[in-house]
Each structure stands twice: as structure tokens, then as C-alpha cells.
Amino acid sequence: MPAASPRRLHLNAFLMNAGHHDAAWRHPRTQPGRVTDIGYFQHLARTAERGKLDSVFFADGLALAGKVRHNALGGLEPLTLLSALATATERIGLIATVSTTFNEPFHTARKFASLDHISGGRAGWNIVTSATVDEARNFGRDEHLEHGLRYDRAREFVEVATELWDSWEDDAITLDVDSGVYADTGKVHPIEHRGTHFRVRGPLNVPRAPQGHPLLVQAGSSEDGREFAARYAEAVFTAQQTLADAQAFYKDLKSRLARYGRAEDDVRILPGICPVIGSTEAEARALEQELTDLQVPEYGLAQLSGMLGTDLTGLPLDGPLPALPDERDINGNKSRFTLVAELARRDGLTLRELIARLGGGRGHRVFAGTPEQVADQLQEWFTQGAADGFNVMPPYLPGGLEDFVDHVVPILQDRGLFRTEYTGRTLREHYGLPRPANRFAAGRGGAA
Incomplete structure (x- = not known):
């Protein structure tokens, strides 16, 4: 063969x-x-x-x-x-x-x-x-x-x-x-x-x-x-x-x-x-940080609210995620809700850190x-x-x-x-x- x-x-x-x-x-x-x-x-x-x-x-x-x-x-x-x-x-x-x-x-x-x-x-x-x-x-x-x-x-x-x-x-x-x-x-x-x-x-x-x-x-x-x-x-x-x-x-x-x-x-x-590609690892990380520094928190918070089916407006950016609904109660993108919620819990991220992590790929x-x-x-x-x-x-x-x-x-x-x-x-x-x-x-x- x-x-x-x-x-x-x-x-x-x-x-x-x-x-x-x-x-x-x-x-x-x-x-x-x-x-x-x-x-x-x-x-x-x-x-x-x-x-x-x-x-x-x-x-x-x-x-x-x-x-x-x-x-x-x-x-x-x-x-x-x-x-x-x-x-x-x-x-x-x-x-x-x-x-x-x-x-x-x-x-x-x-x-x-x-x-x-x-x-x-x-x-x-x-x-x-x-x-x-x-x-x-x-x-x-x-x-x-x-x-x-x-x-x-x-x-x-x-x-x-x-x-x-x-x-x-x-x-x-x-x-x-x-x-x-x-x-x-x-x-x-x-x-x-x-x-x-x-x-x-x-x-x-x-x-x-x-x-x-x-x-x-x-x-x-x-x-x-x-x-x-x-x-x-x-x-x-x-x-x-x-x-x-x-x-x-x-x-x-x-x-x-x-x-x-x-x-x-x-x-x-x-x-x-x-x-995020650079000729050196330091260059790539610097570019990643440049993009993070250009984020508008208001935009990221609104996006995150949509992903999680929870209004996060007004919450402290350096605080944790609030209590979230169960996936079964989400009528939007269930899998993305679960991915984002688990990412925040696994890595102990604040809202600001989660917005930064999601900025490039929205969960990807x-x-x-x-x-x-x-x-x-x-x-x-x-x-x-x-x-x-x-x-x-x-x-x-x-x-x-x-x-x-x-x-x-x-x-x-x-x-x-x-x-x-x-x-x-x-x-x-x-x-x-x-x-x-x-x-x-x-x-x-x-x-x-």
C-alpha cells in the first residue's frame, strides 16, 4: 500500500x-x-x-x-x-x-x-x-x-x-x-x-x-x-x-x-x-501592552456585560466579578459565557484584568x-x-x-x-x- x-x-x-x-x-x-x-x-x-x-x-x-x-x-x-x-x-x-x-x-x-x-x-x-x-x-x-x-x-x-x-x-x-x-x-x-x-x-x-x-x-x-x-x-x-x-x-x-x-x-x-508577533519575545509583549494601554474600559465593560448576561456598569474595575447566573439561564452564547466565567475564576482576575485578557480575542x-x-x-x-x-x-x-x-x-x-x-x-x-x-x-x- x-x-x-x-x-x-x-x-x-x-x-x-x-x-x-x-x-x-x-x-x-x-x-x-x-x-x-x-x-x-x-x-x-x-x-x-x-x-x-x-x-x-x-x-x-x-x-x-x-x-x-x-x-x-x-x-x-x-x-x-x-x-x-x-x-x-x-x-x-x-x-x-x-x-x-x-x-x-x-x-x-x-x-x-x-x-x-x-x-x-x-x-x-x-x-x-x-x-x-x-x-x-x-x-x-x-x-x-x-x-x-x-x-x-x-x-x-x-x-x-x-x-x-x-x-x-x-x-x-x-x-x-x-x-x-x-x-x-x-x-x-x-x-x-x-x-x-x-x-x-x-x-x-x-x-x-x-x-x-x-x-x-x-x-x-x-x-x-x-x-x-x-x-x-x-x-x-x-x-x-x-x-x-x-x-x-x-x-x-x-x-x-x-x-x-x-x-x-x-x-x-x-x-x-x-x-501578537514580535521579532523578539520582549517586542511581542511590548506590542501586547501597547494595545492593552489603548483600551477604553467603558467599552470593555459593556462587552463583558454582554458576554456574561450581567450588567457590570458602575462596578469597581479593580474588584472581582460579581455572582453570575447559571449557564442554563443564558439565552445568548452559552459556551462563551462559560469560557469567560471560568477564565476569571481560574486565574482570580479583576474586572480590569479580565477586560485586558479578552481585548485581543473575546475569549479566544x-x-x-x-x-x-x-x-x-x-x-x-x-x-x-x-x-x-x-x-x-x-x-x-x-x-x-x-x-x-x-x-x-x-x-x-x-x-x-x-x-x-x-x-x-x-x-x-x-x-x-x-x-x-x-x-x-x-x-x-x-x-x-
């Missing part, structure tokens, strides 16, 4: 306006005036592509989250942005967040199928249920849907979207000019979905996309989120602070796959890391060091059963991404841990995942 290909890690660049640190916009190395400038984002995407990264990712919310008085918030709608980036790049994958709570499956399936065609098979969907009451109030609701109900809706939403992507078989378009037949209508299928949350006749009005389905990504780590990921996700963006916690999450999620008829290699798990791991030290951290988690790759979150942009691509990626390549060239053209090929069979063709015994 031929030798198995060496396992290689996967790298996604999670891009956010001026950078992930909440004070990045105040730092002289950033360009906060360009958060609606497509040229700025084209440069970032091309930089990630130069580093042979698997993908770039843009998160999204449906409300103006946080205090815009103190941070560069808001910006471009991500699917629109990715369509523009698709024409400015050739290989890099393009992933966007779209909520299943405040959208409809037909619209969403149509938009992602279009992006996949425009990009030649590089689209990915980060599936979220939305987490805040502010989003609900932009869509005619006084309160947010209950957490479990949001996931019930999400499951049906994804089922409908995947049916719609399959509603055109791959060879449905015949282009028979002589007979006047453009498409074989026996291979274009209404889906006739009637469920609890949706009634959708179909078919989709976009032919089947190059990847069949876009890459399905998920980022929630609650119990509901883990079950959803085990059933549907092909890549998981997650947040852990320690190697042990990451190993436990990795083992738990992979162990859930078999009940859905899936293998462990069907899902890629990518913890987030915010790397922040690591300051040299390129070699960053590479060492990634290698350890990758080889010790904690990750299949990483969701790289530059603390400031564009320099934080440029430093990672120019100084960390070559080390990973020299160690044989990361590709030196793209070997495929689609996002699924980058992640080493198969193209889904078309359920209608498969049901007839036809080709995928």
Missing part, C-alpha cells in the same frame, strides 16, 4: 476591520478609516492567498454590537464583500456568517450558490443562530428566540438549504441548441419541503454549484452547538484557552460523529488564536511571542490532539496578518506542517473534504 499523506494543518484568516483587538483602531499601525474600502480587504485576501491559507472568514451580526463610540464597528455585509474578493483572488476560500434565525433558507441557499459559482467553488457558510436581543429587535421581536428553539430552526434551515442545492442535478443543463432544450427538467426537482418552521417548494433558481454544497462551518460550543456540529459541520471554529480544554473539546466533538454516520476525518476543528486564546514561538504553539496543539488547524485572528491589520504570513507560515512549511502550494482549486479541496453527492441523482443510482 502507498504511504499515507502526511497530516497537514489548515489555516483560516478571521478578518475583522482594524483587527481583533478592541483597541486596534487606536494603534498607529492600523487603518480604521478603510473599513468600507474594498481595496483594503482585497489586499488582506491577497495576503492570505500569498501565504497559501485555506480561507478567509468574515463574521457577521445583525445589529450594531458594542459601543461604536469606542471601537471601529459595523462595516460591509460579508456576502457582498466576498463576491468582490472572489474576483480579486484565485484560490483562497471565502467564508461568511449568515444567521438561520433572521433569514430564510431559499435566500441563503441562492446567495451561497451564487458565490460558489462566482468564485469557482470557494464558498463557505458559517452557520449561526444569532445570540443577542438587539438582533431580535431589528426583526420585529421584543425578545430573542429561546436557545433550543433557535437550534431546532437551524437544523431544519440547513436541511432545506442542502435540498435546494441538490435540486439541480449536475448534468441538468443540456444546452441542446438543435432541439431547443436548455435543461432536462427531469433533473430539476421541486423539494416540496413542509416542516415545523419552513414550507419551501423549490427548486432553487441557481444551477448546482461547483462544490455541490458550500463548506459548512459552525462555531457554537454549547451542548446544542456540539450536536449541531456533529450532524452538519465540516469545519468548526471554536475557542479554548488551554491545551487540555482544547483536547477535551476535540475528543468530545469527534466522538459524536459516529451517531450521524460520519467519520472523525469528516470534520476539521480549528481553535481560534490571536497571535491570545499568545504573544516570536514567529518560532507561535509556530511551536500551533504545532503542539496540532500534534497533541487539540486541533486540525487554526482560526488565525490577527490583533491588528494589515500588519498582524502580514507578519503571520511572512514569518510564521514559512516556519510551518519548513517543518512539513503546512502546504507550500495549493493542490486544489475549491475550498473543499483545501480542507481535504469530498464534494457531496446529489441526493436526487443518488436516489436514482446516478452519478454524484
